[in-house]
Amino acid sequence: MRRGGAMKAASGVFALALAGAAGLVQPSSAVAQEFPTKPIRFVIGPAPDVLARMVGQKLTEAWGQQIVVDQRPGAGGIIAAETVVKAAPDGYTWLLSTGAYPTLVGLYPKLPFDFVRDLEPVSLLASIPFLLVAHPSLPVRSVPDLIKLARARPGEINYASSGAGTTAHLAGEMFNSMAKVKLMHVPYKGVPAGLIGVMSGEAQLMFAIMQAGFPHVKSGKLRALAVSGAKRTVSAPDVPTIAESGVPGYEFTSWNGVHVPAATPKPIVGKINAELVKVVSMPDVRERMVALGMEVAGSTPDELGALVKSDIAKWSKVIREAGVKVD
Secondary structure: OHHHHHHHHHHHHHHHHHHHHHHHHHHHHHHHHHOOOOOEEEEEOOOOOHHHHHHHHHHHHHHOOOEEEEEOOOHHHHHHHHHHHOOOOOOOEEEEEEOOHHHHHHHOOOOOOOHHHHEEEEEEEEEEOEEEEEOOOOOOOOHHHHHHHHHHOOOOOEEEEOOOOOHHHHHHHHHHHHHOOOOEEEEOOOHHHHHHHHHOOOOOEEEEEHHHHHHHHHOOOOEEEEEOOOOOOOOOOOOOEOHHHOOOOOOOOEEEEEEEEOOOOHHHHHHHHHHHHHHHOOHHHHHHHHHOOOEEOOOOHHHHHHHHHHHHHHHHHHHHHHOOOOO
16 A cells, blocks of 8 residues: 555656656747737847838738847947847847948957857848959959959058958958958948048948949949859849958958847747848848848848858958957
């Protein structure tokens, strides 16, 4: 009797343990099924908000909950990222992450957060190639022409950027290293100012995001030499890549993605990911993105996480070797 009673008691305890474990799992899955039940805040740093608003509109229609764009410019995106890092990990606060965030690790040794540890990747939305453009008076029509001229006139050819430490600046430093040339950096306050500098002839070259630089190429005010990505772009298929133009291995793009606070439940991350991938695959969204110079790039959370780590390693090396400093 005692032994049988003990076995029954043990069985009862085991059953309760199983029920408890199931109870721990069920709420997360149930919450994910019901998600979202209230508006979502989509935090944006200095990046343009057009993609966030486009995606937000589609998600609002699909979920019946408002996606509220919350712009927090300043400090190169640090303010926006910190806002999301400090938010509750419940899926209701998103960061529009960009290819500029991995550069912050090398530029600011004392960041108030760890981008990899404190933020959970959800999905890529778009890949954004850069265009190497030149003033028409510069006697070059290709990257090989530029390399030849730059080696013949070291330190005399310059390139504009949207500011010290920006991706456009680091792109030039990486080109210097890989092409074994010495282009001089001329920082401007923002992309428009940099492009005006090149179009006026004050500067000679610029690595500009496709959506900003290509219209001026089509108008004849600038000359396109190459694109920065691993492959040619849909927007400008006749423009070669830098890698195929004599600098093998040169490759970078900016990108837009979505991150949420670390510890956000995996089922919620998975649900957001599935919906984001669906949205960027919609024909009207894809068409609009291509018109903006973006390449559609939905991904898994792990793929975005791997890209962030790869970019941190790449840009930290460029920053360290070139001795890039920011104020």
